[in-house]
Amino acid sequence: MASEFPSTVHTKGPSWRGFDALKFLVIFGDSYSDVGYDPSCDLPTPEEPLGVEFPGITYAEPDSPNWVGHLITNYSPTLLVYDYAKGGARVYNVKSQIQATFIRHIGQRPPWAPWAAEDTLFVSWVGINDAAWSGEHADNLETLFEGQETLYKSGARNFLFMNIPQINRAPAKGRKSHYINWNTELKKAVAQFAVVHPDATVMIFSAFDTFDAIFNDPASHGFPVGDVSKAGGSIWADHLHPTSRVHDFVARDVAAFLSGQAAFQQSE
Numbered sequence: 001m002a003s004e005f006p007s008t009v010h011t012k013g014p015s016w017r018g019f020d021a022l023k024f025l026v027i028f029g030d031s032y033s034d035v036g037y038d039p040s041c042d043l044p045t046p047e048e049p050l051g052v053e054f055p056g057i058t059y060a061e062p063d064s065p066n067w068v069g070h071l072i073t074n075y076s077p078t079l080l081v082y083d084y085a086k087g088g089a090r091v092y093n094v095k096s097q098i099q100a101t102f103i104r105h106i107g108q109r110p111p112w113a114p115w116a117a118e119d120t121l122f123v124s125w126v127g128i129n130d131a132a133w134s135g136e137h138a139d140n141l142e143t144l145f146e147g148q149e150t151l152y153k154s155g156a157r158n159f160l161f162m163n164i165p166q167i168n169r170a171p172a173k174g175r176k177s178h179y180i181n182w183n184t185e186l187k188k189a190v191a192q193f194a195v196v197h198p199d200a201t202v203m204i205f206s207a208f209d210t211f212d213a214i215f216n217d218p219a220s221h222g223f224p225v226g227d228v229s230k231a232g233g234s235i236w237a238d239h240l241h242p243t244s245r246v247h248d249f250v251a252r253d254v255a256a257f258l259s260g261q262a263a264f265q266q267s268e
Contacts, residue, residue, distance in 0.1 A: 005163050005183045007206040007257045010194035012264050015117040015157035016201040019258040024115045026106075026156075027068060028147070029125040030098045031059040031087035031241060035068055039105045043112060044080040051081065059087055060237050064244035074248065075255035082106060082113070090124040090129045091140045097181060098147035117157040120247045121258075124148070125162035125207070128240075131178040132167075140182075141189040148149065148193060160200045160258070161190050165211030171231040171239040183208055203261070210253045222247065233263045 027033050035056030049072050054257035055065035065073070072079045082105070084097040106113035124147075130140050131136065148159065163183040168176040194202035214221050214235065215228055222245070227233035237243045240259050242250075 002131040003206060005187065005204075005206050005208045005210050007209065007253075008187075008190075008204045009261055010114075010132055010202040010204070011198055011200060012261065013197075013199045013201045014264050014266075015199075016261065016264045017118050017234055018263040019076065019255070019261065021119060021263070022076070022079060022121050022158075023119040024113075025068075025072075025081045025083075025121055025123065026102065026115070027081065027083040027085050027123045027125070028094045028102075029085035029123075029162075030089040030093075031085075031217075032066065032128070032247075033068055033123075034059060034084060034087045035066065035081075035083050035085075035127050037083045038081070039084065040099055044082065046080070049080050050083065051171035056083075058244075058247075059241040060244040061186075061248055065247065066244065067247040070244075070248045070251035071255060075251055085125070088129060089126060091126055091250045093126060094126045095143055099150050103150065103154065109155070118214065119154055120156065121158045121160055122151050122156045123160045123162065125164075127164040127179075127182045128167060131175060131182045132172075135175060135178040135181055137182045137185040140187045145189055145193055152197055154199065157199065159193075160203050160205055160254075161243055162205045162207050162254075163187075163188060165208055166215075167240065169211075169215050169229060171229050171236055190239065201264070203257075205254055205257050207250060210250050211242075211246075214249065 035050050039050050045052040055069040058066040060066050084101050166179050167174045218225050223234050227235045231239045
């Protein structure tokens with residue numbers, strides 16, 4: 001069966017040199033991506049690529065990495081990460097993460113953070129908290145992409161948007177339509193952003209599909225069937241946050257998706 005919300009490359013621009021060419025990862029979002037990074041006092045280094053002691057402070061089990069930590073250790077060990085995500089964030093928080101924190105921190109490309117369009121991927125993963133409160137997200141996506149315009153104007157050219165899983169299948173439950181609407185509106189907004197910025201690389205990664213694969217066949221992923229909607233089990237660390245093992249599947253699939261995108265060719 002074809003995915004309703006598949007991973008998609010909308011446009012590929014000349015700044016995309018392939019996954020292996022990336023040196024920096026800049027992340028915005030909520031608890032699923034939060035590692036406890038403090039831009040006021042921490043800088044990522046090759047020894048501490050998260051800017052904090054690995055695995056950081058995550059919302060998975062104590063002292064366990066989330067997808068960001070798994071990505072840089074298991075699938076791409078050369079990336080330095082500027083992770084502005086914070087637990088509980090909604091779209092207006094992500095806009096602030098971009099326009100207030102990122103711009104003041106590394107947005108002007110200081111000597112100690114010499115990122116460039118060609119070696120940096122900007123990732124935004126948000127929506128779960130918004131979908132807990134609303135079933136209509138066109139306005140939310142407009143707010144989110146006001147922040148993306150700021151990134152573009154600051155020199156960002158490689159964008160990855162991650163859609164959200166169906167939290168109605170998690171212990172937290174919730175209304176399925178809220179999450180479906182978010183992903184539907186995200187797909188529209190990303191497509192429009194790609195049209196407006198044809199020189200950018202604009203992609204969606206389907207976290208929806210990664211989680212659904214686990215929900216639909218937990219046993220083949222190494223999880224007990226009864227843990228699909230169990231808080232404090234092998235799939236969910238609590239009512240809402242996935243375990244580190246689930247985050248590892250997210251990181252694996254993100255890396256596979258990005259690795260599959262060859263460098264831009266002029267004919268494109």
